[in-house]
Structure formats: structure tokens, C-alpha cells
Amino acid sequence: MAKVEIFPSDIDLALVTFQPERRSCNYPALKKGSSDNLKKGSSIYISGFPIRDGRLVSQFVRGDVSGLDKLARGYGVAYQALTVGGMSGAPVADVKGEVVAVHGMSDVEVVKNFVSLQGSLSESQRSTFQQAVERVETAVQRWTFSWGIPIKINDIPLVSAKGVDYTKLRNLLAEGKWTEADFETYRVMEKLAGRESEEWLRAEDVENFSCQDLGTIDKLWVEYSNGKFGYCVQKQIY
Missing domain, CATH: 2.40.10.10 (Trypsin-like serine proteases)
Incomplete structure (x- = not known):
């Protein structure tokens, strides 16, 4: 593949x-x-x-x-x-x-x-x-x-179709703060779905996530974990 x-x-x-x-x-x-x-x-x-x-x-x-x-x-x-x-x-x-x-x-x-x-x-x-x-x-x-x-390790464009700022997530990942980065990932996902006040996601929220934003999150995790973490890595494991 x-x-x-x-x-x-x-x-x-x-x-x-x-x-x-x-x-x-x-x-x-x-x-x-x-x-x-x-x-x-x-x-x-x-x-x-x-x-x-x-x-x-x-x-x-x-x-x-x-x-x-x-x-x-x-x-x-x-x-x-x-x-x-x-x-x-x-x-x-x-x-x-x-x-x-x-x-x-x-x-x-x-x-x-x-x-x-x-x-x-x-x-x-x-x-x-x-x-x-x-x-x-x-x-x-x-x-x-x-x-x-x-090759510049910070060259990943922080693009978002929903206007979400991924600077904090990138900085946490760059510092190797995996737990904090995991919480920040969930926070930006709530923002993407417009569910910040509810603080939880529904199945339909996940199905309608912006592909561009999912790509940005995935690339950040894969980049800073040297290929150990990320949505595409999880997909390969499953």
C-alpha cells in the first residue's frame, strides 16, 4: 500500500x-x-x-x-x-x-x-x-x-477550513507533551464540530469533520512523533 x-x-x-x-x-x-x-x-x-x-x-x-x-x-x-x-x-x-x-x-x-x-x-x-x-x-x-x-521540521501548513488555530497543538507536540496534546486535539475537534459548549461529540459530528482539518491534525501528530502517532497510523494498526 x-x-x-x-x-x-x-x-x-x-x-x-x-x-x-x-x-x-x-x-x-x-x-x-x-x-x-x-x-x-x-x-x-x-x-x-x-x-x-x-x-x-x-x-x-x-x-x-x-x-x-x-x-x-x-x-x-x-x-x-x-x-x-x-x-x-x-x-x-x-x-x-x-x-x-x-x-x-x-x-x-x-x-x-x-x-x-x-x-x-x-x-x-x-x-x-x-x-x-x-x-x-x-x-x-x-x-x-x-x-x-x-527539510524544515516546522514546515507543516496549519491550514483549516473552519478557521481553527493549530499553533498550540503544534507547540505541545514539538515539546513532546503527548497528554496535553491529546487534550488539545479533542478541544480543537470540539471547535470544528461547533460543540465546545457541550464538550462531547456525536457520531454525525465525526462523520462531517473537515478533511482539510483532519489532514492538518494527522500530519502534526505523525511529524512530531516520528510516525508513531496519528490517524493514519491508527488506521494501519486497525
């Missing part, structure tokens, strides 16, 4: 969530970190499986962050690392082993793919693009940079 989430067209990324055939995977999952912890000079590690001679070849490379900027299509972390074609989508981990970015492309690919977007880039983005062009044109290949899409 797999679920595919397509990001907006201006972000070069899609998210695939899958459930293994057996109840447990035979490999550990990397913990999600935040690119906010990176700075120039930070060490990063990339693990990928490019195809060589018709088969997947495991590659694990080390690199150093060379810049933190904002390029088009979601790219924002540059690093000097020996990446090759076929490693796109590979996790970029920090020294703690937490995923802080998703590897996307090298300077060569940036120049090739973004050349048609120059007119829509901001001044700073055009400057970053031009620097990539100069590196590709004047430097040997191994000195060009690679780019990744940064």
Missing part, C-alpha cells in the same frame, strides 16, 4: 509513503531532522543507488555544506559532494544521522533545468543561478556543487 503526495509545481519533489507487506520493515528508518541546524561548513552524508551496468550500486558519500540559499523549485542547500546521476531523491543526512534535505541535482543539472526559468527568478535567485553557470563553465566537474531541497 502506497500513498503519493504531489507537491506544488514550483517544488521539485513528491512524497511517497508506503506500508511494507509485512508489519515491520527489515531496515531502520532515518529520523527526520531540520535544515535549520545546518551552516556553511557543516558535514553532510548522502546515500543513494545509481544504476551502473544495469544494476543498482550502493553509494555513500561525504560532503560539506557550501551555501544556504533559496533557488527555484524548492532548492536551498548547496554542498560539495561527489554525487552522480541516479542519486536524485537520496537522503542528505547530518552528523547526527538525521535527514535534513533531499538530494536533487548538481550545478550541471541546475543550469540545464533552470535555464528556461531565468525570467521568473528573483534577483538573488538569478545571482545564484549565474554562479552555478560560472562554476560549470570554468571549473572541473568535481568542483561544482550539488543541491538539495531542505
Whole structure:
């Protein structure tokens, strides 16, 4: 079972969530970190499986962050690392082993793919693009940079079709206060159903919940519990 989430067209990324055939995977999952912890000079590690001679070849490379900027299509972390074609989508981990970015492309690919977007880039983005062009044109290949899409742990949009504020719930979850977050979840669900004064929910209230709001609550719980809690997790267990 797999679920595919397509990001907006201006972000070069899609998210695939899958459930293994057996109840447990035979490999550990990397913990999600935040690119906010990176700075120039930070060490990063990339693990990928490019195809060589018709088969997947495991590659694990080390690199150093060379810049933190904002390029088009979601790219924002540059690093000097020996990446090759076929490693796109590979996790970029920090020294703690937490995923802080998703590897996307090298300077060569940036120049090739973004050349048609120059007119829509901001001044700073055009400057970053031009620097990539100069590196590709004047430097040997191994000195060009690679780019990744940064992961920020607080990037979940707190959207609500009913005008509910999820800031308190997010903060409680971020602090690991699970019991308080559970009570806050019930409180916002009462507000969604317009049942705050009654302080309890009916079956028809649950059936008519906003899908957008349920999605926000679910993503917050899954994100901050590292996949241990959330409506989708409960559904898989049931």
C-alpha cells in the first residue's frame, strides 16, 4: 500500500509513503531532522543507488555544506559532494544521522533545468543561478556543487477550513507533551464540530469533520512523533 503526495509545481519533489507487506520493515528508518541546524561548513552524508551496468550500486558519500540559499523549485542547500546521476531523491543526512534535505541535482543539472526559468527568478535567485553557470563553465566537474531541497521540521501548513488555530497543538507536540496534546486535539475537534459548549461529540459530528482539518491534525501528530502517532497510523494498526 502506497500513498503519493504531489507537491506544488514550483517544488521539485513528491512524497511517497508506503506500508511494507509485512508489519515491520527489515531496515531502520532515518529520523527526520531540520535544515535549520545546518551552516556553511557543516558535514553532510548522502546515500543513494545509481544504476551502473544495469544494476543498482550502493553509494555513500561525504560532503560539506557550501551555501544556504533559496533557488527555484524548492532548492536551498548547496554542498560539495561527489554525487552522480541516479542519486536524485537520496537522503542528505547530518552528523547526527538525521535527514535534513533531499538530494536533487548538481550545478550541471541546475543550469540545464533552470535555464528556461531565468525570467521568473528573483534577483538573488538569478545571482545564484549565474554562479552555478560560472562554476560549470570554468571549473572541473568535481568542483561544482550539488543541491538539495531542505527539510524544515516546522514546515507543516496549519491550514483549516473552519478557521481553527493549530499553533498550540503544534507547540505541545514539538515539546513532546503527548497528554496535553491529546487534550488539545479533542478541544480543537470540539471547535470544528461547533460543540465546545457541550464538550462531547456525536457520531454525525465525526462523520462531517473537515478533511482539510483532519489532514492538518494527522500530519502534526505523525511529524512530531516520528510516525508513531496519528490517524493514519491508527488506521494501519486497525
